[in-house]
Amino acid sequence: MDTQLALRVKHWMASDPDPLMRQQLQTLLNSGDSAELEGRFAGRLAFGTAGLRGVVGAGPTRMNRLVVQQTSAGLGAYLKAQISDVATRGVVIGYDGRHDSKQFAHDAASVLTAMGIKVYLTANVAATPLVAFGVLHLGTAAGIVVTASHNPPQYNGYKVYWGNGAQIIPPHDSGIAACIDKAATQVIPLLEMPQAKASGQLVMLEEDFYDAYRQGVKLAPVLQNHTQPEAVSLAYTAMHGVGNQMALDVLKDAGFTKVYSVAEQAQPDGDFPTVNFPNPEEKGAMDMVMAEAKKHGAMLACANDPDADRFAVAVRTDSGDYQMLTGDQVGVLFGHYLLTHASENQRLTCTTIVSSSLLSKVAQSLNATCRTTLTGFKWLTNVGMSEETDSNRFLFAYEEALGYTVGSMVWDKDGLSALVAFAQLTAELASQGQTIWDRLEAIYREHGFHINAQVSIALKPTTPNIGAYLRANPPTEIAGHKVLSTDDISLGKRFFFEGSADGTQEDIALPASDVLIYRLKNGARVIVRPSGTEPKIKCYYEVVESMSKDDSLASAQQRAEVEMARFIEAHQAALPK
Template identity: 65%
Template sequence: MNTVLMQNVQQWLERDLDGKTKQELQGLIDKGDEVELMARFSNRLAFGTAGLRGIVGAGPMRMNRLVVQQTSAGLGRYLKQQVEDVESRGVVIGYDGRHDSKLFAEDAAGVLLAMGIKVYLTYQTAPTPLVAFGVTHLKAAAGIVVTASHNPPQYNGYKVYWSNGAQIIAPHDAGIAECINEVAENKIPVQALAFDDNTLENNGLESHGLVMLEADFYHAYCIGVHQAPELNNHTQPSLVSLAYTAMHGVGAGFAETILKEAGFDAVYSVKAQREADGDFPTVNFPNPEEKGAMDLVIAEAKKYQATLACANDPDADRFAVAVRRDDGEYQMLTGDQVGVLLGHYLLSFSAPTQRLTCASIVSSSLLAKIAVHFNGQCCITLTGFKWLMNVAMAESRPERQFLFAYEEALGYCIGDLVKDKDGLSALLAFAQLTAELASQGQTIWDRLHHIYQEYGFHLNEQVSIALQADTPNIGGFLRENRPEKIAHLAVLSIDDFSMARRFYADGTTELLSLPLSDVLIYQLEKGARVIIRPSGTEPKLKCYYEVVETMKASESLEQAQTRAQRSMATLIHSHQMSLPS
């Protein structure tokens, strides 16, 4: 077996104090499984703007206790370099309901405590939005949440928030990664924690920098939700009933409490999915976007003829909803539809000085048009809430404060309570919107019809296109072969984010303000759009399409959607045919 590989494996075994992962590695050694060992030791999990995420297992390319300890030591070193009073301000740490999350969180706490940094550790599982809230609420230097969100059961992750409460962006991601590499060659000191039924024993640990965040902290978030002006519309909540699922995650207690305190008494939780379970036994993939994931909550809604069937993902930072139709069946709304509905609703009653919204480049263009109608502004950012919220804070002014942000992947942020996506406050806002409409004898479908009639029916689809393995340099080909038309629609402009420049059809150009990224955006006639994210490692394109159809006065939603789907099919087919084969 490869000598260098075995040296790395043995060194890892000497540093890894977890008997489970040591046994796993030893088993691979005993079997002589060099291929699997190479996969585990070819590199280490890359720390980026989303922190870490990977399959749980032994070795530096997996999520495990030693990787978490090394990551925490690197984060601690970077914080000491960047934040003068980090030791006293501290770091907030929370974790979801996956099997190893609590242990990983305690390891992170132990490492930071050993470095003299104060730690606020949640006393039990916590939704991801609660950790983001905790960073600003406690004026901490940073936050860590151990979660793999809606990934399959075998995954876990480690997400970092900066002192502003938002996910880290450059230069912090690279700085932390560099510090992790520096400390990974050394033994990591870890201060032991002593617990008794999730409560600190009277052993003096608090005097050494560990503060447990207990029920009063959890309640502070709920109070913040109900004091937020954007979430204070209490128009006849009794008119709305809803089924809810936490999808084997950690959101149920918060969702039920927040809804009840806002007057929503007819809430029916899916019992089989209410409690946290890292095996996710009733869903193939714990993501509300996946086919079948909403089946149980829709069945629960049908049982009670509820108005809505609502879901949070396992760490409760995303929100999904199906709405009852006139025929008694339930139809899922897309992430764009929910974002547009919430944006329109919030803009309609917000103060004139609170009209700043944000959306990602791949989300519907409709929110920006609605914002203009309400004398507001919509900032367009790169994909991801790390960009949405950092841009929102940078662009906020006393005369134009932040109101709402969303991305099409079911992420929504309302107001300034949480500087990240928050599926719990989005759940409440959507319920309040539904109740307000019901008090006027209207439904969510009526509101969508109204919006589409005023601004056009916007349809968005995402398609991953696999190309031939020998297709050379996809991004380069697309940039050298700029189309004049796609699906008989003239290309009006092309945004090339790799060089931060917009190219117009008449030959003129202008600079773009967004960070460099391997993204191309084609703006077409009639409001249509194609966005392409070429893969740098394989012949594959991730494409986002948008078509806009003027909605006739006498037309139903179904009729307009049928027309838009025909246009979408033509656009996708034509675009795919134009790509190299």
């Protein structure tokens, strides 16, 4: 084994506070497993705009107590440099139900309090939206939530909020990362929790904090539609996460009495024993909640992911079975519902470039604004804040990956308030003798049936740089349909083609990103995101089919799915091999 590598491993072990992690590394040293050790010591687990996310294990490229302590020391140093009153404003910390999350949260608190920064630490597990809420509720300078959201059991993560209650965006991510690199070379002082409590540096957030969030949902202006909630029945699962009690409480507060929780998935369990992958989007993940819904003949089968920031729903069909709605369908339903109830000065909605274009059409028809951002909730909420004015207040944002924020109590995705809002929409429709399917059909009849698909395409290592190729050879048609415009987000430009012999263009107000967006004459859209690190691209497709008076929802969907399959095949066939 390389001597330098062995020395680095032993140096790390000398600082690692976790005996299990030290033993893990010692075993690898004893067995001479150079390849595994090189992987664990090849740099650091990258700190980006979502913070940290990785497999739990020993070494700097894994999630462990020492990485969390170094990250917290770097974050603390950055906060002290940026925010003059960080010591008194403090940082709020919460954690999910994964096996290591509580220990990691306590480590973060020990580091920050030792730096003289006040910490508000949740006394128990907390849904991610509660931490985002806590930043504004407590007026802290930042927030940390230890969670891996809906990743597999072996993962954990460390997510950071800025003082505005939203996830960090550049340049804070790179600034914090630089401070973490420096902190990793230094001895990190720790303040034991009893001492931190005694000195007033550490404040435990007990039941009154959780109640503050619950009351916030109960009093939220966008959640005051109490049309016959007793008429709605729904099954719910927390998917072995932390959402169950709060979900049941906020539904009860809103008057929903027919709520059936999946008992086997109600309590936090870091092993996620009844699901292969604790993500509501994954095949089979919703099976138990749909079975519970069927048992009670419920209208809805609802789920939060394990940290309760995402919301998923399956809706009963005429046959008595349950069909999942896509994230785009839920997003458009929310947008239409909220805009038809909001005041004239609350008309600002946001969605991402890869989500359906339907929300922007619905917003336009309802005299509202829809801003489109880069992918990620950090962009949705930061843009929502920056675009908000007294005469056009923020109302709603969503991304297709089941993330929704309703109102502005929480400036991040919130699966709990979304659950209440969707139940209220369902109740209002039921009072009119209608279903969610009826509302969806009405929206599609007005604006066209929109269907979206995402495909990752593996390329040969010898394939030319796909982004460079497409920029050098811009397509004039895709799948037989003329290209009307191309957005090149790396340049911040939109180029028009149809009827524009002079090649007119306009600026796009988005941060630079390696993304190309093609809009076609038939209303379809293709988004290409080349990978900068491996030979593959991600493509996002949208097809729009108009609905005739003879069309049913099913017939329009079938036609759109056939066109989507043709569209994807034709586009992929035209890409360089």
